[in-house]
Amino acid sequence: MTTLGETTQAGMPAATKTRASIPGWVSALLPLAALGLLAVAFSITNPLAVFESNLPVAEQINVERIALEPGRMIVSVVNGGPEAVTIAQVEVDAAFWKFTISPSPLLPRLGRATIALDYPWVKGEPHVVKIVTATGTTFEGTVAVAAVTPRPGLREFGTYGLLGVYVGIIPVILGLLWFPAMRQLGRRGLGFILALTVGMLVFLLIDTMLEAFEVAGKLPGVFQGAPLALFAALLSWLAIAAVSSRRGGTSSDPVANRLWVATMIALGIGLHNLGEGLAIGAAFALGQAALGSFLVVGFTLHNVTEGIGIAAPVTRDQPSLWRFAGLALLAGAPAIGGAWIGGFAYSPLLAVLFLGIGAGAIWQVIVEVGNLLRRDAERDGLPLISWLNVAGLLVGIGAMYATAFLVKF
Amino acid sequence: MHDSKSLSRRDFLKAGLFGTAGLAGIAAAAQSAATGTAKSPAFAPLPSVPSQDHTGHDLTGTVGDVDTSRFDPMQYLTHFDYGRISRLPTGQTLREWDITAVDAEIEVAPGVYFPAWTYNGTIPGPTLRATEGDRLRVNFYNGGSHPHSIHFHGIHLPSMDGLQVVGSGDRFVYEFDARPFGLHLYHCHVMPLKRHIHKGLYGTFIVDPPGGRAPANEMVMMMNGFDTNFDGENEIYAVNTVAFHYERHPIPLKIGELNRIYLVNITEFDPINSFHLHAGMFKLYRTGTRPDQWEYTDTVMMCQGERHVLEFTLEYPGRYMIHAHQSELAELGWLGFLEAG
Numbered sequence: 184m185t186t187l188g189e190t191t192q193a194g195m196p197a198a199t200k201t202r203a204s205i206p207g208w209v210s211a212l213l214p215l216a217a218l219g220l221l222a223v224a225f226s227i228t229n230p231l232a233v234f235e236s237n238l239p240v241a242e243q244i245n246v247e248r249i250a251l252e253p254g255r256m257i258v259s260v261v262n263g264g265p266e267a268v269t270i271a272q273v274e275v276d277a278a279f280w281k282f283t284i285s286p287s288p289l290l291p292r293l294g295r296a297t298i299a300l301d302y303p304w305v306k307g308e309p310h311v312v313k314i315v316t317a318t319g320t321t322f323e324g325t326v327a328v329a330a331v332t333p334r335p336g337l338r339e340f341g342t343y344g345l346l347g348v349y350v351g352i353i354p355v356i357l358g359l360l361w362f363p364a365m366r367q368l369g370r371r372g373l374g375f376i377l378a379l380t381v382g383m384l385v386f387l388l389i390d391t392m393l394e395a396f397e398v399a400g401k402l403p404g405v406f407q408g409a410p411l412a413l414f415a416a417l418l419s420w421l422a423i424a425a426v427s428s429r430r431g432g433t434s435s436d437p438v439a440n441r442l443w444v445a446t447m448i449a450l451g452i453g454l455h456n457l458g459e460g461l462a463i464g465a466a467f468a469l470g471q472a473a474l475g476s477f478l479v480v481g482f483t484l485h486n487v488t489e490g491i492g493i494a495a496p497v498t499r500d501q502p503s504l505w506r507f508a509g510l511a512l513l514a515g516a517p518a519i520g521g522a523w524i525g526g527f528a529y530s531p532l533l534a535v536l537f538l539g540i541g542a543g544a545i546w547q548v549i550v551e552v553g554n555l556l557r558r559d560a561e562r563d564g565l566p567l568i569s570w571l572n573v574a575g576l577l578v579g580i581g582a583m584y585a586t587a588f589l590v591k592f
Numbered sequence: 593m594h595d596s597k598s599l600s601r602r603d604f605l606k607a608g609l610f611g612t613a614g615l616a617g618i619a620a621a622a623q624s625a626a627t628g629t630a631k632s633p634a635f636a637p638l639p640s641v642p643s644q645d646h647t648g649h650d651l652t653g654t655v656g657d658v659d660t661s662r663f664d665p666m667q668y669l670t671h672f673d674y675g676r677i678s679r680l681p682t683g684q685t686l687r688e689w690d691i692t693a694v695d696a697e698i699e700v701a702p703g704v705y706f707p708a709w710t711y712n713g714t715i716p717g718p719t720l721r722a723t724e725g726d727r728l729r730v731n732f733y734n735g736g737s738h739p740h741s742i743h744f745h746g747i748h749l750p751s752m753d754g755l756q757v758v759g760s761g762d763r764f765v766y767e768f769d770a771r772p773f774g775l776h777l778y779h780c781h782v783m784p785l786k787r788h789i790h791k792g793l794y795g796t797f798i799v800d801p802p803g804g805r806a807p808a809n810e811m812v813m814m815m816n817g818f819d820t821n822f823d824g825e826n827e828i829y830a831v832n833t834v835a836f837h838y839e840r841h842p843i844p845l846k847i848g849e850l851n852r853i854y855l856v857n858i859t860e861f862d863p864i865n866s867f868h869l870h871a872g873m874f875k876l877y878r879t880g881t882r883p884d885q886w887e888y889t890d891t892v893m894m895c896q897g898e899r900h901v902l903e904f905t906l907e908y909p910g911r912y913m914i915h916a917h918q919s920e921l922a923e924l925g926w927l928g929f930l931e932a933g
Binding site (some may be wrong): 272 | 650651652653701702703818820821827835920924925
C-alpha cells in the first residue's frame, strides 16, 4: 500500500488527498471488482459470438489408468478438454463392449469417471480400450502387456518393497564399498572422483528432466505438465539451497561440511530414485515383469555409480558405519516408496511432480559438489577445470550412459 | 518385439501407461483372439427346443438404445415407398417422389450422434420401389449446406445419371424409365465422393419384374458404416444404420414363410462387407436381375455398391444370428438376430 501511495504522490500531487481517503482494502479490491464486471459484461453481450458458429468442440478424454482384474477391466478417465464430454460407448480391441460408468457418463471439465467392463482379457497380450463420445470422437488407452493389476496387500507390499531395495539400496551400498579403495587415492585422484560424481549427477539431471517432460507431455493440457515439472524443480532447488545456507558456516568444521555435502548428494539421488522406483513399480504393475529380473540387474548396475558419488566428498574423513548406513538409506530407500506408489496408485501428475522435485534436488547437489571441488582446487593451487577433472566428468557421464544401455531399449 | 521396446523406464511410461500407436496396431491384430465369443452354438437345435444364443453375447455390444421416434430401423426394414402414382397419356405408369437433401444429426449407436448429410432426413433415404417399365420422376431439392445430386443405378440417359451437380438451394428433376428389373441403389455422386457417401447420402432402389416376384416377407437391409471421428475408418457398422439394433430388437419372422431380403452394400472405406445367416441357407440372386439363376449358400461377400436378393425359409423356432462374416465388422455393430416363431 505504501508503494501505491508514494507513486500517487509523485505522479499527481493534486489527487493525493482524495486518494488517501480511500481505505487500502478498497483500492486492493477495485481491480478484482472491475474484472468481475468485465466478466459479467462479456457473458451478457458475448462479443465473440461471431467465432462460435457451428465449430465442433475440441473434446479431450485422457485414459489415466487401466487396471485389470480377472475377466474385468477398470478404466479411469479424466476430461482434460475445455467443455463437458459425454461418454456414449466403449470398444475393447475394436469390439463394442457393455460397460458401466460411475459416477456419470457426463464428465464436466476436469471431471473423472471410472468405467468397468467384463472383458475376457488375455494374459501377456496387449489390449486397446477406445472411448467413443456422444459426438463420435474417440480416445484410446492401451494395456501393453495384460496381467492382473496388484492390489495393495502384505505380500505385494513386500514384493514391491524388495524391488525398491534392489534398484535403490543395494546399488548404493555396492558403490559405497569402494570407499576403502577411494581412500588410497591422492588429492588429484580425489578431485577426479568428485568430478566423476558431478558427471554422474549431470547425467541424472538431464535424464530426470527429460523423463519429467515425457510424462508431462501425456498429461491433459490443462495441467500444464512441462511448466509444472520446471516449477517443481525450481522449488525443490531453492528449498534445498535455503536449508543449506541456513546451516550457514562452511568454514567452521570441514569434516562436518563434507559430510553435509555427502548427505545432500544422498538426498538428491534419493529423490531421483523415488522417480525411478515410481516408473519401475508402475511398469511392473502393468505386467511388464516378463523380463523383470534382467531389468532389475540393469538398474542395480546403473545405480552403483551413485554410491561412489555419495562417498566421494568424505574420502579423507572416517565416517562411522551407521552414518554410511544412513546415507545409503537416504539415497536408496525412496526407491521403495516410489515402487509402492507406482505399483498401487500410479498417477502421471504425481510422477511429473516427483521427477521435477528430483531434478531440482540434483541441480543443487551439482552446485554443492562443484563448490567442494573448487575449494579443494583453490587450496591445492590447482586449476578447477583441469584435464584430470574434465576427464573425471566425462568418465562419470560415460559410465552412466554406458550402463543405461542395460535399461533402455 | 513390443516387450523389448517397452523396457526402459521412459518407454515403460510411454507404452505401459499411455499406449503407443504401434502397440495399438499389435492389439488390433490380436483382437480376434481376445474374445472368441463371436459365434452362437454351431448345432441346430431340435424343433421343440428354442436356440440358445447367449454365449457371451450379453457382454458384447453397445449400451442403451437409440431414440426410434426419429428413425426406427424396424420400420425402415419393411417400408417401401412406391411414390405418387398416376398414368401418363401413353398409358405408362408414372411414379413421382420428392427427395430433399438435408443436413441432420443421426444417432448411429445409442448416444453417438453423427453429423450427417441425408435424403429426407434419414439414413438410408427412402426405399424407392417401382415396376419395370414405369416412368419415374424424382423432384430433387438440395436443402443441404453442400452441393449434392442423386445418381441412380440402372439403364437411363446419361444426362439423368446424377453427375450434374445440384447446388445448395437448387432443384433438379430426374426422369427416366425403370429398367432393368432388379435390386439397385441411389446415392450422391458429387466429389469428394467418399465424404458424400459416408456422410449418408444413399438409399435402396428396387425395380420389380413385371408381374412381381413370389409373395414373401420382404425386408431391406443396407449394410453401412460410420466414420464418427473422421479418420478414414469406420467406428460403427450396421445394417440400416444403427449398430446392433437388430441384436437388441430381433426381427420377428414366421416359420415356414418365404423371406426375401433386399441386401445392399454401401459401406464406405472398407473394400468389402458380407452377410452370413446362422442355422440356415439362402438362395442368392445376384443383383436380382435373373430369377432363373441363383446359388445356394449361407455367406456372401459384397463390394461397395453390390446388391443381391436373398430368399430363404426358416424351419425351426428360435433366434438366427445374422452378421458380417468379417468378425471385426460384426463386433463393431453389424450383428443382429432373426427370431422365428
